[in-house]
Amino acid sequence: AQSVAQPEDQVNVAEGNPLTVKCTYSVSGNPYLFWYVQYPNRGLQFLLKYITGDNLVKGSYGFEAEFNKSQTSFHLKKPSALVSDSALYFCAVRGTGGYNKLIFGAGTRLAVHP
Amino acid sequence: EAGVVQSPRYKIIEKKQPVAFWCNPISGHNTLYWYLQNLGQGPELLIRYENEEAVDDSQLPKDRFSAERLKGVDSTLKIQPAELGDSAVYLCASSPSPGGTEFFGPGTRLTVL
Numbered sequence: 001a002q003s004v005a006q007p008e009d010q011v012n013v014a015e016g017n018p019l020t021v022k023c024t025y026s027v028s029g030n031p032y033l034f035w036y037v038q039y040p041n042r043g044l045q046f047l048l049k050y051i052t053g054d055n056l057v058k059g060s061y062g063f064e065a066e067f068n069k070s071q072t073s074f075h076l077k078k079p080s081a082l083v084s085d086s087a088l089y090f091c092a093v094r095g096t097g098g099y100n101k102l103i104f105g106a107g108t109r110l111a112v113h114p
Numbered sequence: 115e116a117g118v119v120q121s122p123r124y125k126i127i128e129k130k131q132p133v134a135f136w137c138n139p140i141s142g143h144n145t146l147y148w149y150l151q152n153l154g155q156g157p158e159l160l161i162r163y164e165n166e167e168a169v170d171d172s173q174l175p176k177d178r179f180s181a182e183r184l185k186g187v188d189s190t191l192k193i194q195p196a197e198l199g200d201s202a203v204y205l206c207a208s209s210p211s212p213g214g215t216e217f218f219g220p221g222t223r224l225t226v227l
Contacts (some may be wrong), residue, residue, distance in 0.1 A: 104156025
């Protein structure tokens with residue numbers, strides 16, 4: 001069965017510092033991995049995805065994520081956090097080998113302090 | 115390019131009343147999804163459409179929930195009758211093809227009193 005774990009309910013970072021939001025997954029076959037961001041009273045916005053190829057994926061708003069197959073992780077990173085990055089972040093995974101639905105983690109709230 | 119459109123954005127009803135949500139996907143996206151997002155949780159798939167066909171409705175509580183996508187474009191999700199536990203955000207998403215990147219609408223926040 002597919003599953004996603006986001007071990008931190010909240011991450012606190014000072015503006016200008018690097019940030020990491022953690023995600024680990026379990027899936028049969030090779031994973032398709034996604035990060036979405038949700039601002040208050042808004043839907044989920046797509047940030048980036050890993051399908052195949054380079055383990056470091058670059059996405060919107062300066063975010064990037066690193067796929068690590070041996071650790072089954074897909075952590076979201078940004079070199080310098082902005083206050084406007086404060087939001088709820090969701091990691092999601094889809095297995096391959098036929099259609100598999102997207103499974104989301106519970107979300108991590110990122111708070112960037114001035 | 116216009117994104118996924120949903121209406122209404124907010125809905126407050128009393129329990130046992132019916133309610134309907136509407137979704138217009140991104141133009142050209144044949145795959146449409148309805149998700150349920152409870153407070154503090156990630157979205158969970160309710161139903162997936164390929165054009166007008168519901169190809170995965172295994173998570174849809176069929177005793178009270180129904181959905182349709184008659185012409186393969188717009189979709190409606192209905193609850194009848196609503197229960198207190200149905201209070202949540204209902205998200206619609208679309209993708210160009212099955213398994214493609216899913217793009218989400220703003221959601222409808224339902225409150226059942």
